[in-house]
Amino acid sequence: MTKRRLAAGIGAFLLLIVTAQGAGANTSDKPKPNGRVLIISLPEITWSDLTQRDAPTIRGILDQGAVGGLTTRTITRATALTEGYLTVGAGTKAIGTGLTPILLASKGAGLEVGEKFGTGTAADAYEQRTGQSARQPIVYLGIAAAIAAQQEETYDAKIGALGDALKRAGYNSAAIGNADRTPSKSAAPEYERSLVTALMDSHGQLGGGEVGSELIEANAKAPFGLQINIDTAVSAFDDAWKPRSVVLVEGSDLARVDAYRNVVSPKQTLAITRAALRRTDAMVKKMMTKVNLERDTVIIFSPSPPSTTIPLGVAGMAGPGIDAGLLRSATTRRDGFVQLVDIAPTVLTQLGIKVPETMNGKAFTVAQTDMDANARRDFLIDSDQASQFRDSMITPVAIVFIIMIALLVVGAIISLNRPNRNQLRNLLHFGSLFTLGFVSAVYLARLFSFHQTSKFFYWLFVVAVAAIIGTISLAFYRRRANDDMLIALGLIVVIIGIDIITGGNLQFNNAFGYSPTVGARFSGIGNIGFSAISASTVIFVGFLVNRLGNERKFSRGVIIAWMILAAVLIIDVAPMFGGDVGGIIAMVPAFGLTAILLLGGRVQLRMRTVVIGALVTIGALTIMAAIDLTQPKGERTHLGQLIERVQNEGLGSFSDVVLRKLNKNIATFTGSVWVWMLPIVLGFLIYLALQARPQLRAITARTPELRASFIGFAVLAILGYGFNDSGVIVPGMMLGILGAVIIAQLALTASSSGLEETLNPESEPLRR
Known part of the structure; x- marks a missing residue:
């Protein structure tokens, strides 16, 4: 029933836009x-x-x-x-x-x-x-x-x-x-x-x-x-x-x-x-x-x-x-x-x-x-070489990221069973920060023409930058708890956000971005970029509110968190920036839910809640579509072009797009290495729920605002997977970031003394 209502809502939205744009039918010269x-x-x-x-x-x-x-x-x-x-x-x-x-x-x-x-x-x-x-x-x-x-x-x-x-x-x-x-x-x-x-x-x-x-x-x-x-x-x-x-x-x-x-x-x-x-x-x-x-x-x-x-x-x-x-x-x-x-x-x-x-x-x-003729040719040759380099690196980079998360998971399980190993906990903490820094480093690598040098220098740069980010984050943690997460997650948000505002050059020909040889996207934000910035943001705001204080309902921390959520949403979905249609459907409910929970509101999973969320999302889609359709035809995103197709060909073209994306989504289960991230992280979370529940509770006891972040993250990952044709790649990146964050928090609460301390925190728990 819910699916039918949602489909009907989307169909009504499309018909509304089509009707509004009817006067703008395509014309041509003789x-x-x-x-x-x-x-x-x-x-x-x-x-x-x-x-x-x-x-x-x-x-x-x-x-x-x-x-x-x-x-x-x-x-x-x-x-x-x-x-x-x-x-x-x-x-x-x-x-x-x-x-x-x-x-x-x-x-x-x-x-x-x-x-x-x-x-x-x-x-x-x-x-x-x-x-x-x-x-x-x-x-x-x-x-x-x-x-x-x-x-x-x-x-x-x-x-x-x-x-x-x-x-x-x-x-x-x-x-x-x-x-x-x-x-x-x-x-x-x-x-x-x-x-x-x-x-x-x-x-x-x-x-x-x-x-x-x-x-x-x-x-x-x-x-x-x-x-x-x-x-x-x-x-x-x-x-x-x-x-x-x-x-x-x-x-x-x-x-x-x-x-x-x-x-x-x-x-x-x-x-x-x-x-x-x-x-x-x-x-x-x-x-x-x-x-x-x-x-x-x-x-x-x-x-x-x-x-x-x-x-x-x-x-x-x-x-x-x-x-x-x-x-x-x-x-x-x-x-x-x-x-x-x-x-x-x-x-x-x-x-x-x-x-x-x-x-x-x-x-x-x-x-x-x-550019003169020679410069234009050189530019196209260089772009092709960069694209070939990116295509050769996309799988190795993903595999390295997945292996790092897998090693952290194995180390975390060992640490949970042997809580007195301080060196292992310290290594897990730094390893988690290094892994988060790895995401930022991959994007920053596009600032340099590594396709003109060698893969060795590419890996040297990525590892060095990830280590620097991990070290800096660790130094901030020693000054104040949770500042490490604010640095590591905040850098991901800032780097991707600024890049999208300035043209998405770090996304283009990036192992965590897109490539012209693939031909799925040439501008805006890619699906991996969406996954990284949205997951990092929804967790970041939980740490931020805890850091800035949450003593009253409309505290400074909550207001700033709302502003960050709104800014990242606009950067990701606005036609002139990210142009991410799937991002609207995933981020509006997830970010909205997170914002309400951070404020101290209570949200129950009922049909009414789902319908309200769907209506708000459709409203956001309508606004973005209206903005997109005001742009020249040559600048319209996938959303504006979809509206044009529906206008010209009817709602059947919309179902074609949905089926095509669904087919691509399903195909990723057999054609993408990212599928391995799901059993690694989800299996680890199940293990924590069954075998290490006190340690899991200690994370939210230490930072109560993370309850809101984790709930928002769950909605984000589910909708992000369902409404993006990249399939398992989307929750794969999200779960990688979540896994690194949780393991870092476990490393800080693994000792028995630390566990007792965090289960009885001085900080006030998140309002219900």
């Missing part, structure tokens, strides 16, 4: 009469590959336009070429695998209708598979499999949406490329012509271009002995490049290089990559003689990453009204970064065509910068 767009695809190419020596023409186009790092991630992290092109064509993340092995063989089968296929032609095979006649010169034989595959996902990608939109507006679409790995006349041809899927319509048909076997020629020195026939490709481009046209040209030799890299040495891989890039550049140079950047738009992108790594791809755009600068979009809200889903809306926007409501991507915009 199509430009002679607009043309050339899309150049560079499979598996990164910014570091594009040297002036190997690709002078492509570099020249990029240098005079706007550029960015492209997140190629679709539904799966390692995007295959077909998935990349399908995503471009849908304007939404799409999956490229079919449902059976026979359908998998059709992934790259974009054929000209007259080509031989099996015992007949491609047109015959298309009609057999779809029940439709082939009315266009090129067909995609995997169209039925591609559409069926999307039904298994929650992104609801509409395959061919870009092609349909162009056709409705009267534009011609064409694709030129052929990345086959075997001659078409071989006994078992391997088709790799998935570029067709980027511009085909929803029926799997494309109006023009050249993808047949005549586009490739034999060369014994090339990967698979095949290469693009540049003259044939240029001739096909000349035929397709007419007024009101969109033409996709693929550097198909580059795709063959990536497929070939597993059988050649790293040195030879570099050599054949450079050779393929030079040939692609030569082809583009000839085509650009027919392109006028004062009228025509050129978009350059990498549809998929190399098969061995997952770096940022290349994105660039040049043409009328496009100044030199850094690309960004409403899906990233960060200068210099765009996503694969943004390409289709960009093409349509450049032509003045309305972007279909089914597309989740947003058009590229240009952010002005003082």
Whole structure:
């Protein structure tokens, strides 16, 4: 019953916002009469590959336009070429695998209708598979499999949406490329012509271009002995490049290089990559003689990453009204970064065509910068390297944090059974402070470019800073009890809080933050950051009120605690700062409950209490949504974009988002090392409740205000897990912080004499 009421409340909230925003429906200009767009695809190419020596023409186009790092991630992290092109064509993340092995063989089968296929032609095979006649010169034989595959996902990608939109507006679409790995006349041809899927319509048909076997020629020195026939490709481009046209040209030799890299040495891989890039550049140079950047738009992108790594791809755009600068979009809200889903809306926007409501991507915009072309390229290469470094460190850092908590738990159990070991208690106390300092140190490490040095110096910095924080915190404890916790927890709150206010640069490419290669978030606060700052805050205010005094109902300590809770809430959830929708749902009830308990109020778990909490949370969501919707579309957070989707597509899109996040949440139980934090800390808490209840009582006897913090923490962890797609990562970080705090407190009350003293404290217990 509670779930139904909560869902109804959220639905009512969404309908309210949709109704309020109805007058602001999306509009677009009329199509430009002679607009043309050339899309150049560079499979598996990164910014570091594009040297002036190997690709002078492509570099020249990029240098005079706007550029960015492209997140190629679709539904799966390692995007295959077909998935990349399908995503471009849908304007939404799409999956490229079919449902059976026979359908998998059709992934790259974009054929000209007259080509031989099996015992007949491609047109015959298309009609057999779809029940439709082939009315266009090129067909995609995997169209039925591609559409069926999307039904298994929650992104609801509409395959061919870009092609349909162009056709409705009267534009011609064409694709030129052929990345086959075997001659078409071989006994078992391997088709790799998935570029067709980027511009085909929803029926799997494309109006023009050249993808047949005549586009490739034999060369014994090339990967698979095949290469693009540049003259044939240029001739096909000349035929397709007419007024009101969109033409996709693929550097198909580059795709063959990536497929070939597993059988050649790293040195030879570099050599054949450079050779393929030079040939692609030569082809583009000839085509650009027919392109006028004062009228025509050129978009350059990498549809998929190399098969061995997952770096940022290349994105660039040049043409009328496009100044030199850094690309960004409403899906990233960060200068210099765009996503694969943004390409289709960009093409349509450049032509003045309305972007279909089914597309989740947003058009590229240009952010002005003082960097010249070389500096922009260096910035993107450095960002990619930082992202690769972060991705390589995210699991080791999490494992180290979990191991530290596990060691503290083992030490605490030993200490509880042997309470007279003062050295062990002192070690546990410092170890807990060191562990809390470790969280701050990981964020501070992003101030330095460790990706340009080595992992050794990274670990040296993190360990040293954690030790310094632990030592300083310990020194404050010796001056006054609980000041150690105020320092260790307060630093986490301050570091993350200031970072979010100033742009979230410590979150970006951080092992406890997010990465553009993952593509889930590019700005604001990440889920681990939310976990760290919210858990630290809710415990911090308990220690703070105890430190400042709680002699009367509205004491100075309580008022300051309320102000801190409010400030952290705003930093985390406000659209211009953290932009954390899940944070609203978790923090408003948890922080509100903590604030009431610190004041001395009593809260009972009843349906009325749950309903009031839900209504207050919905009210906070409404306020944040209203603020978000006042921002320009390019600056809106996930909440504002969700409201737009609900407005355009109905409440069904909301359920899609919920299901998608739920699936991601559940997947973390098998795909994240953070899952180990749950049995370690929860098992320890159960042990304390069963075997060390006096010591557990001693913690709240020593600091009565922690009762409020612990209750608030429980609500925070449960809701934080339930409403964030990071799943166990959220309670994992929270429990790590809680575990370190509890073990530090146990270390201070473990001796029998200390236990008796803390069970009879002079301080007044928390009001009920």
